[in-house]
Amino acid sequence: MSREQLVEMTRSLVAHGAADTMEYADEVVRIPASAYTDDALFDLEKRQIFRRLPLMVAPSCELPEPGDYKAMDICGVPLLLTRLKDGSVGAFLNMCKHRGNPLAEGTGNATRLMCGYHGWTYKNDGTLIGVADPKDFGAIDKAAHCLTRFPVYESAGLIWATLDPKSELDIADYLCGYDGLLDAFGFENWHLFSQRTLAGPNWKTAYDGYLDFYHLPILHKDTFGADFYNRANYFAFGPHQRLSTPSKFAIKVSGDDDQQMDLEAMSDDELPYEVLVQGVWTIFPHISIASFYGGGLRGAMISQLFPGNRVGESYTTQYYVMAEKPEDEDSIKAAHEQFDFLEIVVRDEDYKTGKRQHEALQSGLLDEVLFGRNERGGQVFHQWVEKLTNASNAELKDIFAREMAQAAE
Ligand code: FES
Ligand SMILES: [Fe+2]
Structure with missing residues (x-):
């Protein structure tokens, strides 16, 4: 079942890539700037989201x-x-x-x-x-x-807990079947290679960046490169969203000699799992998972974001997990280089920008911020934050029972 769904998503990405199109949200969405700066709202989000939902x-x-x-x-x-x-x-x-x-x-x-x-x-x-x-x-x-x-x-090789001992929200319901897809990574057999914790800006400012390819060739021109793709299609499972580039090609990583795969020419059975799980997998409200291939070895960075003590502060633990434990010196060095590179990207580009953005928003002189039709991930994320922050415990259970029933259809 999960492979079928992954193939279906890949076929949609390939078709959009071939046609040079992407899926757009219906409209440009406006979010009040105070959603990022309001102390009372920040406290409410910590209570209603982080201390009440599965993490x-x-x-x-x-x-x-x-x-x-x-x-x-x-x-x-x-x-x-x-x-x-x-x-x-x-x-x-x-x-x-x-x-x-x-x-x-x-x-x-x-x-x-x-x-x-x-x-x-x-x-x-x-x-x-x-x-x-x-x-x-x-x-x-x-x-x-x-x-x-x-x-x-x-x-799926991941552990969730709900920080409310009395919670009646079923964690599997909360995941809306998404863990069945994450299972394709095979994380239960992977190894934790390294981890670190970074300080960041407001948790939503930081999380916006994980849901956005639009900024990649601009903010990350010196690291990922100025010709990096900036389009993403979004696949939503309840509040959890996978984003991936519409493209008919994928890179087959094989050590020194990377090859381009023409996905249109491949049958469904030929599509490798690495291709089927391409892109960024976010788990609401605070996780992002992306694949990397330092030294040709398969790895993923799992970023786990939490609000800090104050509205403008967050912290992120980055876990670098690898399909195979690197054994020789060269592979270990290559894995460290890959992980260190990601620290620079996130700390010196994403979070540095996020902190400046947050300080500017604190002036209170900008009423709202915008999410374009090409930024559906951010639109959906903010809608869910608002909906779940305001939901009662009973409503919470209903919302996810409904989502789970829909996912099962
Ligand atoms: S607080 Fe733990 S033994 Fe006293
Ligand atoms: Fe980024």
């Missing part, structure tokens, strides 16, 4: 072994992810039930975690197994003091 918190290959764990902070919520003995993932509030001290920091491997304050001990499935000096402490029901659990879902 892609880690690629599976970041926690490959039983006992692996990672602690992270998202919009003020301390999250602990663990890989359990049976291979499943646990997601917990990273706070000891004694007096709230975070149990773990950073990453590591441990099947039991002891709180560094008074020594209470938990299994990595959240069970409280030991109260330090229990006779002195006094009787409590241990079973009632296990770590608070968050809804968690692993699919």
